[in-house]
Amino acid sequence: MRIFHTVSGLREALTIHRREGLRIGFVPTMGNLHQGHLALVAQARQTCDVVVCSIFVNALQFGLNEDWDKYPRTYQMDCEKLTAAGCDYLFHPDDTEMYPNGLDTQSRVICPTMTDVLCGASRPGHFEGVTTVVSKLFNIVQPDEAIFGIKDYQQLAVIRRMAEDLCMPVQITAAPIHREADGLAMSSRNSYITEQERPNVVVLKESLEWIALQVQEGARNFRELETLAIQRIASAGFKTDYITLSNSKTLDPAAEDDLEITILGAIFTESARLIDNLSIRLD
Ligand code: PAF
Numbered sequence: 001m002r003i004f005h006t007v008s009g010l011r012e013a014l015t016i017h018r019r020e021g022l023r024i025g026f027v028p029t030m031g032n033l034h035q036g037h038l039a040l041v042a043q044a045r046q047t048c049d050v051v052v053c054s055i056f057v058n059a060l061q062f063g064l065n066e067d068w069d070k071y072p073r074t075y076q077m078d079c080e081k082l083t084a085a086g087c088d089y090l091f092h093p094d095d096t097e098m099y100p101n102g103l104d105t106q107s108r109v110i111c112p113t114m115t116d117v118l119c120g121a122s123r124p125g126h127f128e129g130v131t132t133v134v135s136k137l138f139n140i141v142q143p144d145e146a147i148f149g150i151k152d153y154q155q156l157a158v159i160r161r162m163a164e165d166l167c168m169p170v171q172i173t174a175a176p177i178h179r180e181a182d183g184l185a186m187s188s189r190n191s192y193i194t195e196q197e198r199p200n201v202v203v204l205k206e207s208l209e210w211i212a213l214q215v216q217e218g219a220r221n222f223r224e225l226e227t228l229a230i231q232r233i234a235s236a237g238f239k240t241d242y243i244t245l246s247n248s249k250t251l252d253p254a255a256e257d258d259l260e261i262t263i264l265g266a267i268f269t270e271s272a273r274l275i276d277n278l279s280i281r282l283d
Contacts, residue, residue, distance in 0.1 A: 001079070001082055001083045001087050001088060001089065001090055002088070002089050002090070003079070003089075003090045003092060004089065004090070004091055004092070005091075005092055005093055005094065005097065006093070006097055007093070007097060007140050010052075010089065010091050010140060010141070011140065013089065014050070014052070014089070014141065014142065017049070017050045018142070022049035022050050023047070023048045023049045023050070023144045023145070024048060024049070024050045024052060024141065024142070024143045024144050024145075025044030025045070025047060025048030025050065025051045025052070025143060025144070025145045025146070025147065026044070026051075026052045026053075026054070026137070026138075026141045026143035026145070026146040026147070026170075027040045027041050027044055027051070027052070027053045027054075027087075027146070027147050028053075028054045028056075028133075028134060028137050028146065028148075029053060029054060029055055030055065030056065030057045030058065030071065030188065031055040031056075031057065031072075031073060031074060031075065031078050031188070032071070032072040032073065032074050032078070032188035032191070033074070033077075033078045033081050033082065033188075034178070034186045034187075034188065034190075035178050035186055036149055036151065036175075036177070036178035036185075036186040036187075037081075037149075038081060038082075038085045039175060039176075039178055040147045040148070040149060040175050041053060041082065041085040041086065041087050042085060042086070043147050043173065043175050044145065044147050045085075045086050047145060047173075048144065048145055050088050050089070051086065051087050051088050051089070052087070052088065052089040052090075052091060052141050052143065053082055053087045053089070053090050053091070054090070054091040054092070054093075054137055054141070055075065055078055055090065055091075055092050056091075056092070056093055056098060056133070056137075057071050057073065058098075058129060058130070058133040059095065059099075059103060059129075060099070060103055060106065060128075060129035060132055060133055061125075061126050061127075061128075061129025061130045061133065062126075062129070063123055063124065063125065063126065066123070067189075067192075071188070072188055072191055075092070091137075091140070091141065098133070098136065106132065107132075108128055108131075108132045109128070109131040109132045109135045109162060109166075110128055110131070111127065111128075111131050111158050111161055111162050111165070113161060113250075114127075114154065114157055114158050114161065114250070114251045115127035115128070115131075115158055117154075117244075117251060118154050118242055118244060118246070118251065118264055118266070119154050119155075119241075119266060119275065120154070121242070122241050122242075122266070127154075127155070127158050130155055130158065130159070131158060131159065131162050134146075134159055134162070135162070135166070135168075138163075138168055138170055143170055144169075144170065144171060145170065145171040145172075145173055146159075146170050146171070146172055146173070147173045147174075147175050148172065148173070148174060148175065149174075149175050149176075149177065149178075150174050150175065150176055150177050150277070151177045151178075151185050151186070151187065151275070151276070151277070152275070153262060153264060153277040153279075154251060154264070156172070156174055157249075157251055159172060160172050177276075177277075179205075182199075182202050183202050183205045183206070184201055184202055184205065184274075185205065185274075185275075185276045187274065187275075189272050189273070189274070190272070190274075192269070192271045192272035193269055193271075193272050193274075194269070194270055194271070197237070197238075197269045197270060200236045200237055200238070201238070201267075201269060201274060203232065203233055203236035203238065203267075204233065204238075204265050204267050204274055204276050205276050205278075206232075207229040207232050207233055207243065207265065208229075208243075208263045208264075208265055208276060208277065208278040209278065210229065210232070211225045211226075211229055211243070211245065211263050211278075212263060212278050212280050215245070215261065215263075215280060215282070216280065216282070220256045222245040222253070222254050222256075225245065226243045226244060226245065229243045229265070230243055233265075233267055238267045238268060238269055239267065239268045240265070240266070240267050240268075241266035241267060241268060241273065242264070242265065242266055243263070243264075243265045244263070244264050244265070245261055245262075245263050246261065246262050246263075246264055247260070247261065247262075248260035248261060248262040248279055258282075259281060259282050259283070260279070260280075260281055260282075261279070261280050261281075261282065262277055262278070262279045262280075263277060263278045263279075263280070264276075264277040265277065
């Protein structure tokens with residue numbers, strides 16, 4: 001695997017492949033890689049000739065009181081995992097390389113829809129940070145295909161919309177959620193979960209599954225289901241940020257006649273904020 005820390009170095013290497021007509025696949029990450037990330041690389045490997053991964057902990061998408069400074073940075077281990085997974089190029093810029101004019105005056109990419117609900121409601125500015133850095137990374141890598149995990153469902157929906165609205169010549173591919181043995185969705189932030197909390201955090205996934213079952217069995221009072229799930233999560237000892245049944249495409253609150261519904265949830269443990277989601281189709 002070849003590693004580049006500069007935009008110009010990576011561009012030069014990829015230009016050659018582009019001229020050769022090779023298909024470039026891209027997996028953007030913030031590092032601290034787990035099986036879920038490596039599955040994205042494996043997916044890119046299947047459909048692309050050249051696989052590029054980036055590791056950049058993007059300050060622009062973290063709120064002032066969030067975990068940017070303590071976000072787990074495991075660069076050496078990440079490099080070993082990416083090499084073993086068959087990644088060809090790693091882009092690992094520092095803050096100055098990505099934001100040479102500073103963060104405050106950085107031009108931004110704003111998606112006005114779907115960004116102020118769900119995670120966007122409790123993390124103001126988060127999605128603006130994501131769309132800005134992902135646009136920059138797309139401009140740097142110029143991939144034919146970029147792969148994002150479904151675990152960050154809202155992020156995936158916002159990026160799809162951005163790529164469509166801005167006519168970005170990139171195919172956005174969704175990759176399934178990877179889970180631990182008990183069903184907890186894999187996340188770099190799972191390392192924040194304490195030993196005592198760990199057996200109980202699966203309540204988030206179980207609550208989403210419980211809602212899905214109720215809906216499939218005909219329940220249509222969605223707001224009541226959300227309230228009951230929040231009570232269940234509270235009994236397991238956690239505060240809910242949101243549990244919402246949403247229209248899978250627009251992320252608007254699900255309506256009774258919606259056929260594609262995604263149930264999304266976010267809970268707070270003592271020191272982590274965990275998210276998960278589950279999509280259902282009603283015929
Ligand atoms: O999902 C992530 O890890 C990040 O939000 C992303 C897409 C790499 C942008 O920083």
